[in-house]
Amino acid sequence: MNKAYVDELIKIVGEEYVLTSIEDLHCYSYDATPGYSNMPEVVVRPANAKEVSEILKVATKNQIPVYTRGSGTNLSAGCVPMKGGIVLVMTRLNKLLEIDLENLVAVAEPGLVVAELNTAVAKHGLIYPPDPGTVATASLGGTISENAGGLRGLKYGVSKHYVMGLEVVLSTGEIIKTGGKNVKDVSGYDLTKLFTGAEGTLGIITKAIVKLVPAPEARKSMMAIFKDLDDAGKAVSGIIAAKIIPATLEIMDNASIRTTEDYAHVGLPLDAEAVLLIEVDGIKEVVEKEAAKVIAVLKENNAAEVHMAKDDAERDKIWAARRAALPALAKLRPTTFVEDATVPRSKVPDFLKAVSRISKKYNVTVGTFGHAGDGNMHPTIVCDLRDKEEMKNVYKAMDEMFTEAINLGGTLSGEHGIGLGKLPWMEKQHGPQAMNAMRSIKRALDPALILNPGKLLGEC
Amino acid sequence: MGIEAINAHDKELLTDIQDALANCMKCGNCQAVCPIYKEIGKESAVARGKLALMEGVLSGKVGITEHFEELMGLCLCCKACAANCPCGVKPDELVIRARQAIMKARGLGPIKTGVFKLLSNRPLFDFSLRMAGLFSPLSFKKLPGRMAAVARFPMPGLDVKKVMAPMAATPLRSKYSEVIKVKNPKMRVGFFTGCTINYMYTDIGDSVINVLKYNDVEVVIPKNQHCCGTPVSVYGDQERAKVFARHLIDVFEDYKLDYVVAACGTCTEALKLEYPHWFADDPQMKARAEKLAKKTYEISEFLVDVLKFKKDKLGTVNETVTLHDSCHMARGIHVTKQPREVLKAIPGIKFVDMKDSDRCCGSAGSFSMAHYDLSRDINDKKVANIKATGAGACAVSCPACRMHIMDGLVQNQVDTDVPHVVQLLDRSYKAGKAY
Numbered sequence: 093m094n095k096a097y098v099d100e101l102i103k104i105v106g107e108e109y110v111l112t113s114i115e116d117l118h119c120y121s122y123d124a125t126p127g128y129s130n131m132p133e134v135v136v137r138p139a140n141a142k143e144v145s146e147i148l149k150v151a152t153k154n155q156i157p158v159y160t161r162g163s164g165t166n167l168s169a170g171c172v173p174m175k176g177g178i179v180l181v182m183t184r185l186n187k188l189l190e191i192d193l194e195n196l197v198a199v200a201e202p203g204l205v206v207a208e209l210n211t212a213v214a215k216h217g218l219i220y221p222p223d224p225g226t227v228a229t230a231s232l233g234g235t236i237s238e239n240a241g242g243l244r245g246l247k248y249g250v251s252k253h254y255v256m257g258l259e260v261v262l263s264t265g266e267i268i269k270t271g272g273k274n275v276k277d278v279s280g281y282d283l284t285k286l287f288t289g290a291e292g293t294l295g296i297i298t299k300a301i302v303k304l305v306p307a308p309e310a311r312k313s314m315m316a317i318f319k320d321l322d323d324a325g326k327a328v329s330g331i332i333a334a335k336i337i338p339a340t341l342e343i344m345d346n347a348s349i350r351t352t353e354d355y356a357h358v359g360l361p362l363d364a365e366a367v368l369l370i371e372v373d374g375i376k377e378v379v380e381k382e383a384a385k386v387i388a389v390l391k392e393n394n395a396a397e398v399h400m401a402k403d404d405a406e407r408d409k410i411w412a413a414r415r416a417a418l419p420a421l422a423k424l425r426p427t428t429f430v431e432d433a434t435v436p437r438s439k440v441p442d443f444l445k446a447v448s449r450i451s452k453k454y455n456v457t458v459g460t461f462g463h464a465g466d467g468n469m470h471p472t473i474v475c476d477l478r479d480k481e482e483m484k485n486v487y488k489a490m491d492e493m494f495t496e497a498i499n500l501g502g503t504l505s506g507e508h509g510i511g512l513g514k515l516p517w518m519e520k521q522h523g524p525q526a527m528n529a530m531r532s533i534k535r536a537l538d539p540a541l542i543l544n545p546g547k548l549l550g551e552c
Numbered sequence: 553m554g555i556e557a558i559n560a561h562d563k564e565l566l567t568d569i570q571d572a573l574a575n576c577m578k579c580g581n582c583q584a585v586c587p588i589y590k591e592i593g594k595e596s597a598v599a600r601g602k603l604a605l606m607e608g609v610l611s612g613k614v615g616i617t618e619h620f621e622e623l624m625g626l627c628l629c630c631k632a633c634a635a636n637c638p639c640g641v642k643p644d645e646l647v648i649r650a651r652q653a654i655m656k657a658r659g660l661g662p663i664k665t666g667v668f669k670l671l672s673n674r675p676l677f678d679f680s681l682r683m684a685g686l687f688s689p690l691s692f693k694k695l696p697g698r699m700a701a702v703a704r705f706p707m708p709g710l711d712v713k714k715v716m717a718p719m720a721a722t723p724l725r726s727k728y729s730e731v732i733k734v735k736n737p738k739m740r741v742g743f744f745t746g747c748t749i750n751y752m753y754t755d756i757g758d759s760v761i762n763v764l765k766y767n768d769v770e771v772v773i774p775k776n777q778h779c780c781g782t783p784v785s786v787y788g789d790q791e792r793a794k795v796f797a798r799h800l801i802d803v804f805e806d807y808k809l810d811y812v813v814a815a816c817g818t819c820t821e822a823l824k825l826e827y828p829h830w831f832a833d834d835p836q837m838k839a840r841a842e843k844l845a846k847k848t849y850e851i852s853e854f855l856v857d858v859l860k861f862k863k864d865k866l867g868t869v870n871e872t873v874t875l876h877d878s879c880h881m882a883r884g885i886h887v888t889k890q891p892r893e894v895l896k897a898i899p900g901i902k903f904v905d906m907k908d909s910d911r912c913c914g915s916a917g918s919f920s921m922a923h924y925d926l927s928r929d930i931n932d933k934k935v936a937n938i939k940a941t942g943a944g945a946c947a948v949s950c951p952a953c954r955m956h957i958m959d960g961l962v963q964n965q966v967d968t969d970v971p972h973v974v975q976l977l978d979r980s981y982k983a984g985k986a987y
């Protein structure tokens with residue numbers, strides 16, 4: 093390849109950090125999303141905000157698309173360079189810059205792996221709550237850009253509740269700062285929130301100030317088995333109505349119970365229609381009281397069996413069942429789509445029934461597990477991307493699932509983002525006017541339209 | 553041939569792993585555990601990237617180029633990715649498959665061709681390494697106290713700084729008679745020494761023999777045994793590896809043996825798990841391989857699970873000891889409890905587990921020769937974890953790990969010894985006047 097702009101990039105970051113071989117480019121043609129890949133022209137791995145800024149100046153001048161990449165674990169094709177151009181890898185910016193114990197914030201670069209941030213703050217009795225399933229690999233910048241959530245979302249919220257300030261490089265190369273360490277801050281538009289969840293379409297995050305919270309001193313885990321899905325749904329609403337907000341309130345449907353049991357032998361009954369997995373945390377006395385109340389609500393709603401973990405080993409066993417759900421499904425077939433359609437909490441049983449009906453209608457294998465407490469479901473479709481006929485049905489089934497979620501007052505994505513996969517349903521959810529408003533924001537902040545073009549909003 | 557034609561040809565070499573590759577869901581979980589990725593930071597270094605490259609070959613987008621070969625070389629075959637993979641993919645095995653395809657498409661590099669040829673010729677190999685042993689004092693400077701030496705002058709293919717094991721003046725198999733009798737033999741056990749123990753770490757071999765003898769085992773050390781074949785197999789020369797395997801099966805079948813033991817996780821895995829695999833499409837050889845596999849044990853595993861080693865005359869060994877679980881022990885043959893059991897049985901030993909005890913030390917056989925600096929960076933993490941335990945000895949179950957960790961400790965000026973587990977048991981028996 094003989095592109096003059098590549099020489100400029102080499103001048104900025106040094107030859108070692110500009111990749112142009114076919115082999116290296118191929119390795120940045122995909123992320124964790126099935127079905128999308130395309131070769132970039134060049135991969136650049138900058139070391140700091142200044143280099144990012146210089147790179148963006150070159151890209152804007154030459155009208156080259158820029159696809160920012162953290163650890164490449166997103167499920168919405170956010171890193172796939174559909175139009176070639178530059179893949180901008182942020183993993184070298186991985187320093188934890190500061191842990192401010194007086195203000196309970198951490199300042200870090202975007203390439204830092206979230207689990208590493210957590211290990212570092214754990215020494216001070218603190219946690220950074222957003223914990224996606226990929227916490228051991230995902231970068232802080234990637235999770236902020238996807239507004240990632242996780243198991244603790246119900247009580248602790250998602251990434252946007254913890255991002256207090258950002259340093260962002262705009263497509264012009266200008267470096268701006270948003271927010272700060274202030275708990276209260278109403279000065280101007282909330283740009284911090286705007287860049288959070290923007291999927292790399294508005295600017296490149298080069299630094300983040302995030303909120304930390306004290307680690308809970310105690311926790312209690314429970315598992316309840318239901319023969320009837322509606323009872324499980326009522327139990328979920330009942331727990332919340334009892335004014336208890338568990339840290340985690342997860343559900344697994346019959347299909348995922350069966351595959352998980354078959355694979356991991358954790359002792360789940362195959363005829364159960366749903367399993368709820370619950371954890372309450374906080375101050376020891378309160379946790380005891382809340383756990384007792386949760387058990388009462390579960391029984392009131394006809395739980396066939398209720399287990400409470402007596403110690404850490406039993407707790408690990410309960411969560412091993414939930415953690416095994418995805419691997420168990422993924423091992424069934426070569427291709428795995430982990431979706432994240434989300435509905436209001438009260439509609440979870442309706443949505444699960446719809447998914448099961450749709451999977452039968454199109455003869456596709458779907459297991460659903462997810463965060464019942466916040467309505468964030470993960471219908472997981474396993475199939476074989478190489479089988480064209482099967483894929484037609486898979487896409488039809490997906491279409492019906494998303495439409496169903498929207499009809500139930502839900503949303504396309506609770507935490508994985510829109511990227512490319514869910515683009516076709518965006519207008520259905522938001523309407524043309526809201527889409528226009530979003531496009532105007534994009535045009536204002538990225539006038540050259542080079543940042544992750546075509547994603548989230550489609551063409552602008 | 554045009555590029556397209558070459559790529560089409562390369563493609564055929566990998567078609568049989570198409571399904572295995574399709575099972576990778578590209579979740580990227582392997583990024584959390586791959587020691588090579590942690591150092592290099594490029595996607596091509598992690599399992600996901602390597603598998604994608606193989607898929608690239610299959611789809612005709614990538615050729616089996618020199619760069620492809622280089623990238624497939626950057627794998628320790630440590631199985632950390634496989635152990636962590638939600639889809640049950642075994643990237644380490646697929647990398648070896650890719651290396652086989654590279655062999656077919658590009659041949660072995662000139663250096664490997666020479667070494668592998670030498671390795672294939674048992675008498676010549678034996679002769680060369682014996683000569684190296686005789687001249688070892690000239691070319692290596694021994695480091696006091698520990699079984700370690702640094703090269704006195706640069707040798708081809710060897711980094712000057714690298715601490716190696718001294719070559720033994722007399723190889724193990726020449727030191728002992730082929731059959732070592734005991735008074736009341738409980739059983740007859742073949743000792744598969746492996747190359748490193750035979751030519752370098754004869755002290756490990758001595759301990760194996762002492763310990764087995766004391767436990768009433770008649771030890772047989774077949775004279776004509778040779779390399780297990782793993783070193784050539786992992787670099788893709790599968791045909792040659794099978795020649796080694798066949799030879800070894802022939803040799804060990806000639807003796808009436810109740811069991812076969814090895815004091816190396818990698819060698820044990822070859823006999824126990826790999827051989828039946830290698831002869832999958834040759835039913836007769838497969839049956840013979842399976843027979844050998846069933847008899848084969850790693851030494852700690854054998855002492856604990858089969859022999860129930862004697863504990864009455866264990867003398868005190870005053871030492872803080874930690875354990876490195878080598879890749880093939882932890883994720884290959886899954887033997888991690890037994891070495892701990894041996895160590896904990898020894899009076900005076902204060903056992904402390906290190907952080908990430910099963911993380912690869914970076915040796916991976918000849919990987920540490922080809923990529924010395926990279927393997928040192930990986931090794932430095934191991935050394936830091938060892939140092940943090942304050943242990944005076946880091947026990948191992950693989951001679952290659954012993955050599956590499958010893959190198960790392962010396963380079964980092966850490967004064968910890970690296971004995972094999974069985975050597976500590978031997979020491980304890982001696983202290984207890986068992987023999």
Ligand SMILES: Cc1cc2nc3c(=O)[nH]c(=O)nc-3n(C[C@H](O)[C@H](O)[C@H](O)COP(=O)(O)OP(=O)(O)OC[C@H]3O[C@@H](n4cnc5c(N)ncnc54)[C@H](O)[C@@H]3O)c2cc1C
Pocket residue numbers: 123124159160161162163164165166167169170171182202223224225226229230231232233234235236237238239240241242243291292293295296297298418430507508544578579580
């Ligand atoms: C098995 C599995 C389980 C998962 N479980 C969860 C879960 O429980 N909850 C959840 O929320 N997600 C989950 N995910 C999705 C994924 O892990 C998250 O989206 C994660 O936040 C992505 O982080 P990353 O570093 O890999 O980002 P990447 O995939 O590299 O990037 C994600 C997006 O952010 C952009 N981006 C990256 N860095 C920057 C930056 N510095 N500045 C601007 N834009 C940037 C990219 O352009 C891209 O659009 C899961 C994924 C997998 C494969």
Ligand code: SF4
Pocket residue numbers: 575576577578579580581582583599600603633636637638639640641643
């Ligand atoms: S090899 Fe396994 S862990 Fe790595 S990306 Fe593929 S599926 Fe994920």
Ligand code: SF4
Pocket residue numbers: 585586587588589597598599626627628629630631632633634643644
């Ligand atoms: S076997 Fe080890 S070195 Fe090779 S890709 Fe897997 S984790 Fe990395």
